[in-house]
Amino acid sequence: MQIHFIEGYIQQIYLVEYPDRLLLLDGCTRADVDVVCDYIRNQLSRSLADLKLIVVTHMHPDHAGGAHILRMRTGAKIAAAKIDGHWYSGIDGILMHWSDIILALWVAGRKNKARKNLWYDRKLQADYYLCDKAYLPEFPQWQVLHTPGHTDRDLSLYNQTTQQLYVADLFVKVRGQFIPPYPVFYPNRYRHSLQRIQQIKPAYIILAHQGEIPFGEIDFARLEQLAPTEPVTHWRSVKAKTKKALGLSKPLKIK
Template identity: 40%
Template sequence: MDFKIHQLKGYIQTIYLVEENGSFLLLDGCCRPDVKVVESYLESKLNRNLSDIKLVITTHAHPDHMGAVSFFQKKGIPIAGPRDLNLMYSGPFGIVTYWVDILLTYLVALNKKRGFKNILFSRKVKLDYILTDLMEVPFFKNWKVLECPGHTIMDLSIFHEEQKLAYIADNFVSTKTNVFRPYPIWKPQEYRSSLQRYIDLGINDFLIAHYGQVKVSHERIKELIDSTPDIPRKHHNSLPAILMKLLKSVFK
């Protein structure tokens, strides 16, 4: 393996910092407070600087994947992401979705006992690079972009073909014993197709935002495909049950 993956504990998610040929690739846009986490890790653990990050990728528009990108960009680091990134939080419905996602992020943080921090971020980002299916990641030619939507309308996975390794953001969530579908799932048919793509590409190792690096059998992926319902799980039809579950876990 000609690269190293550093795993950092973010506000509510695992941060993946790829070190390759003396430069760094941040595989997702993190939460707003995670800028300091990444900067501190580079300086104290690696004796490097934030400017050594060549590129930050945002895979989709959620607070723990897009929330820090504008702050990294202000520090001179280019940002790459999907073409439709800004659609998620645009218009009246998008504004409501943004605030619901902020609330859900805080509930997850409370459940993880991470405390209350400022996670507000701009709903619009001017991307330096637009990432499309199968293109090489800028500055990191061994990594390719996979368009794997379904969780939202624009999810990206970042794939290292030689290692059969992929960062898949939220397309799985995991515990120590199993992997599960995420919430929400905007487009179930596209989500099933995205999971099938992992099988077709022979991906064995997955970097998951809400756990860590795991091996997932193709049999388990097929089970998730077959058991994914046709009805989308979105805020308007699933949020009350999700909120009750999170509140019970926070205050149990």
């Protein structure tokens, strides 16, 4: 097995190569579809049909945005967490979907990337919905772990042979420091997910926006200290900024 680290639009792409098949650890952005296909054809000299499985760790644009198109081009199956309903459901979900795409474009701008079309279906149609501790179809070396907090359906993927653990956006590295992601919808679940990773003690942690890091270099105690005690979400941020701008003396009611 070899993991190929590919620079994506706003995140790292992790393409796992086996002699007879390929695994994509996350669904990328829509802007990464051609990058993945070109890499398979030109760098690996393999058929697109060798891509057998695409995991969507959660529904944000840089993790789910390319999944449906990649499935159409390659015939690969899509796997996601077995969680009831869609993340972007209802009117609030539509607005949050738009805001997440805008946020992804803002991140691309900060990285001096050209603006690209990141639109994708807000409702994922997966082929496999996986329970906690299940193993990936066709890739039994990889165990699925439910590690919610960032959203309600975050997945981490653990290779027990190599002791590599892909945690997607469970935390990020900013200015040399590991910090919780934005948003964190479920603070209690988030802390539990951090504790679960510590109990596993993998040799390496793989982050969606940083690369592979030795487990011992991560200060989990500091991460837990920085973790919010209340949800940190789009709407709370907007309401807090509105309150500050208007100079309101009474706190806004936040549902």
